[in-house]
Amino acid sequence: MSTHTEQVFPPRITTRTVVDMKIRGEKISMLTAYDYTMARIIDQAGIDIILVGDSASNVMAGHETTLPITLEQMIYHTTCVVRGVERSLIIADLPFMSYQVTDTGALESAGRMMKEAGAHGVKLEGGRTVVPAIRKIVDAGIPVMGHLGLTPQSIYKFGTYRVRATDEKEANELLTDAVLLQEAGCFALVLEKIPAPLAEKVTRKLDIPTIGIGAGQVCDGQVLVTHDMLGLNKEFSPRFLRRYADMHTIMTDSVKRYHSDVKNGLFPNKEEQYG
Numbered sequence: 516m517s518t519h520t521e522q523v524f525p526p527r528i529t530t531r532t533v534v535d536m537k538i539r540g541e542k543i544s545m546l547t548a549y550d551y552t553m554a555r556i557i558d559q560a561g562i563d564i565i566l567v568g569d570s571a572s573n574v575m576a577g578h579e580t581t582l583p584i585t586l587e588q589m590i591y592h593t594t595c596v597v598r599g600v601e602r603s604l605i606i607a608d609l610p611f612m613s614y615q616v617t618d619t620g621a622l623e624s625a626g627r628m629m630k631e632a633g634a635h636g637v638k639l640e641g642g643r644t645v646v647p648a649i650r651k652i653v654d655a656g657i658p659v660m661g662h663l664g665l666t667p668q669s670i671y672k673f674g675t676y677r678v679r680a681t682d683e684k685e686a687n688e689l690l691t692d693a694v695l696l697q698e699a700g701c702f703a704l705v706l707e708k709i710p711a712p713l714a715e716k717v718t719r720k721l722d723i724p725t726i727g728i729g730a731g732q733v734c735d736g737q738v739l740v741t742h743d744m745l746g747l748n749k750e751f752s753p754r755f756l757r758r759y760a761d762m763h764t765i766m767t768d769s770v771k772r773y774h775s776d777v778k779n780g781l782f783p784n785k786e787e788q789y790g
């Protein structure tokens with residue numbers, strides 16, 4: 516008889532699981548993580564997909580845009596996340612210029628993310644122009660999540676973070692791109708900051724799940740940047756963001772109390788020392 520108590524772990528979330536969730540009408544939850552501790556909390560809280568987003572460039576490294584983060588840095592963040600996760604599906608962003616130059620280069624970047632970092636799939640931004648790269652990556656057995664609407668890696672092309680596809684031409688292009696991404700083999704699609712009625716149209720047209728951020732409630736799933744939804748970041752306040760905590764205040768108060776206790780000789784006390 517085994518001396519170990521048998522533990523029953525919930526099964527791992529796979530790309531198949533999230534497609535099945537769409538079929539069943541079960542909503543998909545996704546949050547970002549860039550390190551072991553946060554990934555562990557998010558995984559244990561039951562989130563379906565953890566995105567190692569290139570938003571790490573903003574929230575971890577303090578850059579103004581997502582452009583500077585490198586493939587090496589994304590691989591590092593992803594390895595940290597992978598070590599903290601038992602159940603969630605882990606998707607890693609391919610950073611700017613790691614997939615746009617050649618399709619072979621795109622496959623090499625995706626391959627490194629899987630082999631060196633242990634991601635379960637990759638995400639990349641763009642529509643028809645990235646279809647050949649997506650085909651090459653999917654053909655190698657690597658799951659790809661697409662990303663349409665506001666695509667932060669193209670910020671200097673668009674010049675603004677405003678809502679995308681508000682006119683008919685851009686809306687039609689986005690709808691066409693969504694179908695092309697599905698045909699290219701994407702297993703899911705992020706829709707960022709587009710009008711809710713357009714997101715609904717895309718969601719109803721596609722067999723693969725849509726995951727919205729600022730794209731309304733009809734999307735098959737939702738994603739937020741964890742630092743934003745935890746209220747760690749006071750400056751970023753878009754309409755779509757719901758803050759589930761005010762961690763900025765909680766952390767600031769805790770740090771101030773610690774500072775004051777140290778200065779006043781109140782930390783450590785007798786119980787917090789040895790011998």
Ligand code: KIV
Binds near residue numbers: 571705
């Ligand atoms: O990098 C990121 O965090 C993202 C989400 C906003 C979808 O791409």
